[in-house]
Amino acid sequence: MSDTYKIAAEVMPSKRQLEWQKLEFYAFCHFGMNTFTNKEWGDGTDSPEKFNPKDFDAEQWARVIKNGGMRGIILTCKHHDGFCLWPSKYTDYTVAASPFKDGKGDIVKEVSDACRKYGLKFGVYLSPWDRHESTYGQGEAYNEYYKNQLRELLTNYGELFCVWLDGACGEGKNGKVQQYDWQGYYKVVRELQPDAVISISGPDVRWVGNEAGVCRESEWSVVPSYLAISEYTAEHSQKEDSKKFRKQKKEMVLDLGSRKAIKNESDLIWFPAEVDTSLRPGWFYHKDEDTRQKDLFKLMQIYLSSVGGNSNLLLNIPPDTNGQICKNDELVLDSFGRALKRKFYDRVSENAVITASSQSDDLHTAKNINGNEDCFWQASENDEKPEITIDFGGKKEFDSVILQENIATGQQIEEFTVYYEAGGKFKKLYKGTVIGYKKIIALKDSMISRKIKIVIE
Numbered sequence: 001m002s003d004t005y006k007i008a009a010e011v012m013p014s015k016r017q018l019e020w021q022k023l024e025f026y027a028f029c030h031f032g033m034n035t036f037t038n039k040e041w042g043d044g045t046d047s048p049e050k051f052n053p054k055d056f057d058a059e060q061w062a063r064v065i066k067n068g069g070m071r072g073i074i075l076t077c078k079h080h081d082g083f084c085l086w087p088s089k090y091t092d093y094t095v096a097a098s099p100f101k102d103g104k105g106d107i108v109k110e111v112s113d114a115c116r117k118y119g120l121k122f123g124v125y126l127s128p129w130d131r132h133e134s135t136y137g138q139g140e141a142y143n144e145y146y147k148n149q150l151r152e153l154l155t156n157y158g159e160l161f162c163v164w165l166d167g168a169c170g171e172g173k174n175g176k177v178q179q180y181d182w183q184g185y186y187k188v189v190r191e192l193q194p195d196a197v198i199s200i201s202g203p204d205v206r207w208v209g210n211e212a213g214v215c216r217e218s219e220w221s222v223v224p225s226y227l228a229i230s231e232y233t234a235e236h237s238q239k240e241d242s243k244k245f246r247k248q249k250k251e252m253v254l255d256l257g258s259r260k261a262i263k264n265e266s267d268l269i270w271f272p273a274e275v276d277t278s279l280r281p282g283w284f285y286h287k288d289e290d291t292r293q294k295d296l297f298k299l300m301q302i303y304l305s306s307v308g309g310n311s312n313l314l315l316n317i318p319p320d321t322n323g324q325i326c327k328n329d330e331l332v333l334d335s336f337g338r339a340l341k342r343k344f345y346d347r348v349s350e351n352a353v354i355t356a357s358s359q360s361d362d363l364h365t366a367k368n369i370n371g372n373e374d375c376f377w378q379a380s381e382n383d384e385k386p387e388i389t390i391d392f393g394g395k396k397e398f399d400s401v402i403l404q405e406n407i408a409t410g411q412q413i414e415e416f417t418v419y420y421e422a423g424g425k426f427k428k429l430y431k432g433t434v435i436g437y438k439k440i441i442a443l444k445d446s447m448i449s450r451k452i453k454i455v456i457e
Helices: 003-010 015-023 033-037 058-067 107-117 140-156 182-192 230-236 243-247 296-306 327-343
Strands: 025-029 072-078 121-126 162-165 197-200 222-224 268-270 273-278 311-316 353-356 387-403 416-422 425-432 439-456
Touching: 003 268, 015 197, 015 311, 025 121, 058 072, 058 107, 058 327, 072 107, 072 162, 107 121, 121 140, 140 182, 162 182, 273 296, 296 311, 296 327, 387 416, 425 439
Parallel strands: 025 072, 025 311, 072 121, 121 162, 162 197, 273 311
Antiparallel strands: 222 268, 353 387, 387 439, 416 425, 416 439
């Protein structure tokens, strides 16, 4: 094994990255001025008078999202138009200048409170691009403005699991483009919310590369460090409001972490992928999209290839002008949540007898595979083709095989094969590459067998 590959096998996630990965599936809620102007990208000139969700119900959001199988909400506290969903003291372009609750409302507080009531994690999106703020494009003056708004969000709304930083960078109202102080932004987050991941234009979580819900066949978490340079993310981010961009996938680099991809790289980091896509064609609510949700088949396909392909899934659900998730979206999400429960309700390996070709020591034996994430099997270092056999004790019917690596010690598996027993012999069921945090092998048809065997190639 070359030094590069050995280094790759030893790169490990931070504690915050591990906790983020365990969430697997959570919601994006695009809500703001654009909701009321029927736009995707506002220009910062719309009057705050337009923002007035008369039946706003953050708890309804939380109930719907939790029923859909998600474990958190990331709220667009400020989008590119600069309108703030909390009463920021650094601008008058906020909910405090709107008719919402007579200027005394705070959307961020109500959503964060609802998340905690319903056992969901809460995260914030704060667009660096601000088309309303006059200091945008003036260097340090705007960077300080942005950091002040970060401080408000990071100190007034409890524990956050994520600070989601968009790479979009366009002209402000003065025609100038801002040079973002990314390192300064990161410093504020680390000081005030040390357990929160900084996503996308940040060092902790990587954008998969498209908004269509398309995933790589092999999604590595250990990748070259240049992918975490914020300017690289900005260069590949959306430059204008474009329906075409939301659907395109052809420009996504397909191989980021294989031996071939990293052979000439000297600096490797743990930088896991997040797949973001919207339930509807747009990111904000549009009434003419009320019947254009992704169907259950498409949602399940995206879930299996993202969560089941070593990525996390961020599904956008845009609340409507009343301030609630519309009924059609609610029905789709309820059905999807039920479909997830039906698909994964029964673990047939619960009482299975598990044996392995080797073990690294007495603490990491095959018997440790019991559903407890703190216990894991590790093969002997000298075992060049480790294998593990799971005997259900009788024939069992199953339609999925779910595998996980103990990523706390890194990502090492790059090729594996699953076999099933039939007529006293093992036959090939599936051949794959990356496992990582989770690999879900969804079978075309359910099958019945007493044993399966996993061979690490």
